[in-house]
Amino acid sequence: MVATLRDVARAAGVSPATASRALANPELVAPARRALVERAAHELGYRPNRAARELSSGRTGNLCLVVPDVANPFFAGLVKGVQARARELGYGVFVADADEDPHLEADLVAQLGAQADGTLLASPRMSDEDIARLSEDRPLVLVNRRHPGRSSVVVDHTDGMRQAVRHLHALGHRRIGFAGGPAGSWSDARRRDGLELAAHGLHRLEVVDLGHFPATAGGGTAAADVAAAAGVTAVLAHNDLVALALVDRLRSRGLSIPQDVSVVGHDDTVASLGSPRLTTVAVPLARLGRAAVDRLLDGAPPEPDVALPVELLVRASTAPAPASSGTAPRPPETADESETR
Amino acid sequence: MVATLRDVARAAGVSPATASRALANPELVAPARRALVERAAHELGYRPNRAARELSSGRTGNLCLVVPDVANPFFAGLVKGVQARARELGYGVFVADADEDPHLEADLVAQLGAQADGTLLASPRMSDEDIARLSEDRPLVLVNRRHPGRSSVVVDHTDGMRQAVRHLHALGHRRIGFAGGPAGSWSDARRRDGLELAAHGLHRLEVVDLGHFPATAGGGTAAADVAAAAGVTAVLAHNDLVALALVDRLRSRGLSIPQDVSVVGHDDTVASLGSPRLTTVAVPLARLGRAAVDRLLDGAPPEPDVALPVELLVRASTAPAPASSGTAPRPPETADESETR
């Protein structure tokens, strides 16, 4: 049998209450007795019983993280960050994989969330209405999506698109394709906003919407064919997986990357795995996860949201636009901030 | 305030004890009263309090899964399988990332394991002694590694190597390099066993040990240089990440894949992301995770272990051996089973 608080108290010659206080609020106990208790606890290998503590205090010491797909490197990276920060703070983490089913996500938040002090929800596609319907009795933080009245930690997608578009524009590209993510994806909508904004300020730049695609290799293959038909000289992909598949398909159609077409990935998850290495909009996944935990536990009001910066990593998959397709590269209209920084 | 069991009992006009039984062991309660209780519970939106249940019964309804790195696609796939099966069975899952630190792994097993009904440990590199030291007071199942006296769910690495080697031998390769995983990795040792066994039965086949490498892209780059120096016509890599980086490095040194060198990956996690697509030894990760959960909960004795089959997936990264480097391809000495099946 494991040692209980009563055992510690007995061994230290104090009451259970004092033992409890000595361990939880040391400043409330006389130094002499406190030392006695600490020593007894250590010697008996005392481990507080979480269930009893929860029953009595209402706090569980656990967090819950719900993601659409843990095998997706984006969410895997997020899990890692959440984990790391939670451990530092002494929290355990329930991880729930909703298998890309928004309905299941809501269930998981309700079920596992009930066993945790707070919930982190990464759900790019759950509707605003469904999010509003989620229980409000425990803290909830949205990851990489915003919702009125809810706390969230997001990434600056608008700026990411700005950086990417500027980079391509500086390389002489004037007709850029956007291979969007799934319809309904929050970050996809933000990126389109950013695209419009960025294109606005740049000279003779046209951004072609190639459509919505699944955020998978299959989506990239499909997007590649649309991109080829659209005659763009560069493509912005929803994520690195899509970008990699896009490169592959474009190549098998006889196009060279980056000589004929430049490709930009997103997230920097698997951007270095293919060849050429992908230029990509790097998302600080670990920081995102850590920030989400801190946001969840600091109890701050929903506004303002935490927004993290992204960073364009320029690698081999982007190059000057082919001369045949337009004017030669020319100095960018604005100060050039497009290189890795 | 949420409804408690007493509330349900009161609403149904029965004692708390009967209410508890009606919900947990319906067969012990008269149908009429059972219906009454069920109705009351439903109407009040009753949700049992897990902490109270645990305190009283000792069961938590949770499992714990400890992995070295959730961002590694191998473990991410495992998490997904575990998750899926656990949910089907009504269990929550604590996921702990040990950040590749075997010492931390032991801590996590102790800490989070205490809050779960059982623990799944995927630790390729923890020493046998440290595993033996892990607490035995709760069920523990090892994933993808064996240990005397402990239950485990593993994959048939020996057969995987056999399939891969036969395939390469059938293609005419006679000098094959093995880019091993980290020293101390359990599966790496099993694969070396398998390699020796497989090579033994094949004509004029030489397997060259290229050494131990980190299971990362960096490891692949380093392995490529050793492979080039060793003059092999084919390389077996520890996993797909390593294989992809290996392909990349070999190429940048002027070698063509698969014309000059064939490369075989392992796991089938990111094998389809690069080009050429990797021939790889596919590991059924989701099944592995599901089997581990079942093994953990079925309470069977440690022996015999559950062993899952692997399958060689032949894709574009393997081709007949270059003629210059030896004899022309010849019919395999044994029945050819090397193709995808």
Place this chain on the structure above:
DNA sequence: TTGTACGCGTTATCAG
């Protein structure tokens, strides 16, 4: 500053 005593919500034991 310390100790006593109760309650958290559930399960399990034991009479009836």
Place this chain on the structure above:
DNA sequence: CTGATAACGCGTACAA
């Protein structure tokens, strides 16, 4: 088959 009742281990008013 049902109902009291006693734990389960801890936190915390409240009293001392």
